[in-house]
Structures are given as structure tokens and as C-alpha cells.
Amino acid sequence: MRISFLALGAGLVLASLPVASDAQRADREISPVSVALQAEGLDAQQAGDLDGAIDAYEAALTADPRNRSAIIALAQVARAQGLPGKAIGLYRDALTLDPNDIVALTGQGEALADKGALELAREKLAEAQRICADKCPQVAALEKTIAASAEKRVVAAEALVPKTVVTTSQN
Numbered sequence: 001m002r003i004s005f006l007a008l009g010a011g012l013v014l015a016s017l018p019v020a021s022d023a024q025r026a027d028r029e030i031s032p033v034s035v036a037l038q039a040e041g042l043d044a045q046q047a048g049d050l051d052g053a054i055d056a057y058e059a060a061l062t063a064d065p066r067n068r069s070a071i072i073a074l075a076q077v078a079r080a081q082g083l084p085g086k087a088i089g090l091y092r093d094a095l096t097l098d099p100n101d102i103v104a105l106t107g108q109g110e111a112l113a114d115k116g117a118l119e120l121a122r123e124k125l126a127e128a129q130r131i132c133a134d135k136c137p138q139v140a141a142l143e144k145t146i147a148a149s150a151e152k153r154v155v156a157a158e159a160l161v162p163k164t165v166v167t168t169s170q171n
Contacts, residue, residue: 034064041073050077068097072104074110084114100131106138111147113142120147 041056054077060070075090091108094101109124125146128139 011053030069031064034060034067034070037063038067038070038073040118041070043100045073050081053077066097068094068101068104071097072107075104075107079107079111080113084111088115100140102128102132105131106136106142109142109159110145113145116149118146118150121149142167 033149036059037056040113041053041060042052044052044056054074055106057070057074060067061074075094078084079086079099088108088111091104091111094104096106098104101121105124105128109121109128110123111119112118121142125139125142128136128142132139
């Protein structure tokens with residue numbers, strides 16, 4: 001793991017200081033150590049090192065469990081790894097911190113669509129459209145994901161339909 005011991009030590013010191021309760025802390029008050037660790041995670045993710053990204057994002061959440069961006073980043077890594085169920089749970093955690101987070105809401109909708117839960121994905125889409133009155137790019141991406149997942153289900157269903165076999169008799 002590429003997390004510096006200095007940053008980790010600073011996180012332990014900061015974690016021991018008295019602070020306002022988690023419910024009272026605003027998002028902008030996320031621990032600087034957590035933000036720095038999240039940045040390391042993003043660097044690792046962009047370099048294709050998903051395991052390193054996970055380590056850094058989890059360390060960021062250890063430093064400050066209210067770092068919603070780190071939770072969302074973990075969810076995005078889970079989707080990239082083909083783990084939509086894990087991503088759904090992580091997005092749920094982020095939405096617990098802010099139910100109107102459009103990135104978490106549409107991300108959860110995309111993960112639901114990946115898993116084949118199209119009706120639930122459509123519910124997330126309706127909720128996202130309500131929150132984002134102007135057409136947000138995240139809403140458009142969710143619409144595309146749902147459409148693509150629906151198309152895959154139709155193609156898969158057609159593959160299950162028995163085909164008529166025509167044989168010709170040779171004399």
C-alpha cells in the first residue's frame with residue numbers, strides 16, 4: 001500500500017482530537033487526511049491499480065467515515081470489478097449521508113441495472129430526474145445504462161426461445 005506512514009500517523013492524531021458529532025459535521029469539514037488518502041486512491045484507480053485504490057479509499061474512510069466521495073469511489077471500483085451488489089450497498093451508504101447526492105443515486109441505479117433489477121433502476125431514475133430538474137449528465141448516463149440492460153435482457157430471452165429446425169429429406 002502506498003499510503004505514507006506520516007499521513008496515517010496524522011490521521012490517528014486527528015482521530016483522537018475532540019470534534020463535533022458526525023451528524024453536526026458538514027461535508028466540507030471532511031478530514032484533510034481523508035481527502036489526501038482519497039486522492040491517492042484516485043491516482044491508483046486511474047493507473048489501473050484497483051487493489052491499491054481500494055486500500056487508499058478504505059484508509060480514507062477510516063480517517064473520516066463521513067467522506068461520501070470516498071464511499072462513492074469505492075462503489076465505482078466495485079462496479080468496475082463486476083460487483084454490482086457490493087456497489088449497490090456502498091451507494092446506499094453514501095445516500096444515507098446525503099439522500100440527494102445525484103452521483104450516488106444514479107450510480108446505484110446503474111449498479112441495479114447491471115444486476116438486472118430494472119424496475120428498481122427505473123425508480124432511481126425517476127428520483128434522480130426529480131432532484132435534477134435540468135437534464136444532468138448522470139441522469140442521461142443512467143437512462144443509457146437502463147436501456148442497454150433492457151436490450152441485453154431481450155436478446156438473452158430470445159436466445160432461450162426454441163428454434164424450429166427444418167430438415168430436408170434426401171432421396
